[in-house]
Amino acid sequence: MAEVVLEHVMKNYGSLYAVNDVSFTVNDGEFVALVGPSGCGKTTTLNLIAGLLPISGGDIAIGNRVVNDLDPKDRDIAMVFQNYALYPNKTVFSNLAFPLQMRKLPKAEIASKVAEAARILDITHLLERKPRELSGGQQQRVALGRALVRDPLVFLMDEPLSNLDAKLRVQMRSEIKRFHHNLGATIIYVTHDQLEAVTMADKMAVMNGGFLQQYDTPAQVFANPVNMFVASFVGSPAMSLISLQAVSRGTEVVLQSAEGWELPLSPANARKALSSTTKNVVLGARHSTLKLHKMQVSGSVPGKIYTVEPTGDVTFAQVFIAEAVVNISVDPSVHLSPDEPVWIEFDQERVHLFDAETTSALTVR
Structure with a gap:
């Protein structure tokens, strides 16, 4: 060979x-x-x-x-x-x-x-x-x-x-x-x-x-x-991507949606967001890193069920969040209905941030 x-x-x-x-x-x-x-x-x-x-x-x-x-x-x-x-x-x-x-x-x-x-x-x-x-x-x-x-x-x-x-x-x-x-x-x-x-x-x-x-x-x-294309192509279901804006709030940085909700970022993610060429940042997350709640919890953001896909040992819920459809895997015992309001919690250790202009992954400098 x-x-x-x-x-x-x-x-x-x-x-x-x-x-x-x-x-x-x-x-x-x-x-x-x-x-x-x-x-x-x-x-x-x-x-x-x-x-x-x-x-x-x-x-x-x-x-x-x-x-x-x-x-x-x-x-x-x-x-x-x-x-x-x-x-x-x-x-x-x-x-x-x-x-x-x-x-x-x-x-x-x-x-x-x-x-x-x-x-x-x-x-x-x-x-x-x-x-x-x-x-x-x-x-x-x-x-x-x-x-x-x-x-x-x-x-x-x-x-x-x-x-x-x-x-x-x-x-x-x-x-x-x-x-x-x-x-x-x-x-x-x-x-x-x-x-x-x-x-x-x-x-x-x-x-x-x-x-x-x-x-x-x-x-x-x-x-x-390394970029949004790879993130959205590799993985099944693909990584979900949400377009947001990075805004400084005193000593912290939050991601703000057009709907008005805000997601505070961890210090490491805040540094990534601030390295973007503009305030426009794309938040990426795999389905297995997200938690779906039927009631609001600290750090969660609002969404609405779009469709529900049972596959046997896992159910995939598609959720509207800030005009994006986000894939989330949940236990089959969780009953969900289209248009039902839910709240989504992100794992700050496993989210990805991308520059909306260059589409490249943001890293800590």
């Missing part, structure tokens, strides 16, 4: 930049997910690494070798696609063997490599079947196997689970994670599903508008989003 390094990578079509000054390093054996909404540049970035698109600027290195001008076949990578790309008239064995046959490897070596890949992916019993005789999950394993037999430096995967139903996606997430663990493979994985990225990857590259927004471990991206 090998390290992959992107340095100031660009891809433009005239004045449109699909990938704009993207730099990050995938260490040897790491699983990195490129994640973001449709059109953010993640698949283009993967195709640039694969050599399927010519690079407009910057450098891409695989295993300490700059590959900008190399054809895909010379980059020692293997791709797993969204549509599996299996040959319908070939058996599973023949599908796995095909890339090795193209290299003109001896038959005995081909048979050995196919058998080993089939063993690792638990598809030995499927080797004589045709793709049409397989389930979606089995076809995906064959696609993985075809990449595996090539023994590449890097595996590139482009939304490989998007064609599967919800239950099978969960199962295949575990399969791919185990595949990575067993092989110690270097994997770069594109997905629009941030849950896939959070549950599978060692690191995640969050992209938007062609720019790399944040590159870190899923835990760090979740706990410390």
Whole structure:
């Protein structure tokens, strides 16, 4: 396996930049997910690494070798696609063997490599079947196997689970994670599903508008989003964001809503709020850090129930607060009704503050 390094990578079509000054390093054996909404540049970035698109600027290195001008076949990578790309008239064995046959490897070596890949992916019993005789999950394993037999430096995967139903996606997430663990493979994985990225990857590259927004471990991206886009994209439900104004009240700082209520800030949060370029501050909070009360308590702010979504072991309440809809998780035993007045308590240790103008996270200086 090998390290992959992107340095100031660009891809433009005239004045449109699909990938704009993207730099990050995938260490040897790491699983990195490129994640973001449709059109953010993640698949283009993967195709640039694969050599399927010519690079407009910057450098891409695989295993300490700059590959900008190399054809895909010379980059020692293997791709797993969204549509599996299996040959319908070939058996599973023949599908796995095909890339090795193209290299003109001896038959005995081909048979050995196919058998080993089939063993690792638990598809030995499927080797004589045709793709049409397989389930979606089995076809995906064959696609993985075809990449595996090539023994590449890097595996590139482009939304490989998007064609599967919800239950099978969960199962295949575990399969791919185990595949990575067993092989110690270097994997770069594109997905629009941030849950896939959070549950599978060692690191995640969050992209938007062609720019790399944040590159870190899923835990760090979740706990410390660098801007409002990352905060609202990563997490399910997403972080709730409320636009407010920071106002000094003598020695303390409060966040004031257009409705007139005020939320006093802790000393640390007060320093963050005062570092904003303007008085406009966005308050962010995860659903699990908020407490819902049916009566006013100290430090709580007023809201009104919008909708209630029971999910079995937890209920999600959407609450109108200062013209924003805020997600809060509550115990299923709590009975709530639309338009019911409630009060919301924020955990000052776990709230996030963002500059409304720059959208960047505010930090203590």
